[in-house]
Amino acid sequence: MGRIRIGIGGWNFPEWRKGVFYPADLPQKRELEYASRALTSIEINATYYGSQKPESFQKWHDETPDDFSFAVKASRFATSRRKLAEGAESIDRFLNSGITRLGTKLGPINWQFAETKQFDAEDFAAFLALLPEEQDGLPLRHAIEARHDSFCAPEAADLCRARNIALVRAMDSKFPDIDVQTADFAYARLMGTQDVDNGYDAAGLDKWAAEARRMADGRELYLYVIAGTKSRNPACATALIHRLS
Template sequence: MGTSGFIYPHWGGGVFYPEGLPQRRWLEYYAERFDTVELNVTFYRLPTEGAFQSWYKRTPKNFAFALKGSRFITHIKRLKDCQEPLELYFERARLLKEKLSVVLWQLPPRYKKDTQRLKTFIESLRPYTTCRHAFEFRDASWMAEEVYELLGEADMALCEADWPGMPQFAPGESITTGFVYLRHHGPGGEWGLYSGRYSKAFLREEAERIKALLKQGRSVYIYFNNDAEGWAVRNALELREILK
């Protein structure tokens, strides 16, 4: 359990990071309180080798990184002819070694279902199965049985996210493999998307669901993305406390 990203300037000054703590030490502080982080930076650009090596060295032995797949692959190439960019991406990502836990492939809104292209892309991921893979679709056309079957056959997860306009899943409907990937973008608020505080009632309900999944022997990745006003870290800490 963790947050989507850890470097937000508005988390400093005591909101999450203590007053006076330099940003270069934020990851260590974060990793003392959470066992995983989802990195958004890998969606926008490919970090340097030194960045990956630094993340590895600055986190505890059992820390897990979830990386967002490159938008060049998902939004520009739209999963087509991706062998070369995949090789480059994983050449860097592998520097996280055993701490590279999962890669999230987030597709763009209004990108309609293309089952054959998804199948071809999944096949292109076969050399990169030392980590797990999850897909976040942002067009409702992808919510189809043939897509679930493709992901299940490949042992890949369907990311469940509370994205506006996307259908909510019935219990168990989104489970395609032995792990579950949950993203909470925020209930909304004065700052719009990625804002607002999830209620205690919501978090208690989520805790019961997570307990049930764990009891089934499934791994659960859950990331809060409501970074505005620091609610992501607060909600993650609240949920963790409920789960104790």
């Protein structure tokens, strides 16, 4: 079984304070330090909405353990467009925003498409060709989060497989759960937590832990508990880590 990294999306949420996840007396400036020691990865979401300073990436690198890993959501300006192939300038701007300051802690980049974006083989292939294999001498891994059923087409998987690009699984959600292996790593988002202590009951946690083991057969897995009942997501991620440890 490959390494399984489990975490949450972001770390600065009021729902997680006052003892829900963060200790009541924990200063907000130390939340990443705390979260990165309770979990094994975090998906940075703020990068989807706007550029972050290079100094911020450096700070996040310095505050986390040596074996920690971040996934980074790519800029929406690169993916929320009619023609994906026309996003070269936005892709380049995002890749040069300072993400490589994360160094070896940089995990996959999640290129999330709009729910309305349908699969067009020519346009999709042209977009994938814009994603470089390295930046500033650092190897890059890319994942595509397609949210339209048309991306279930085998041709979409074939195009990703040719470039070692993962298709993100949207598990327990309204989005298509595209369960195909297209890269030497896997990327999943668990999106259906409920308002119970650990986000799921014991049977649910066992189910998703078993699924994580299956996905990590021979490859590294990045799994993020996100959406659903947000206040329960850190507890769910922690419970899955315990089941898999």
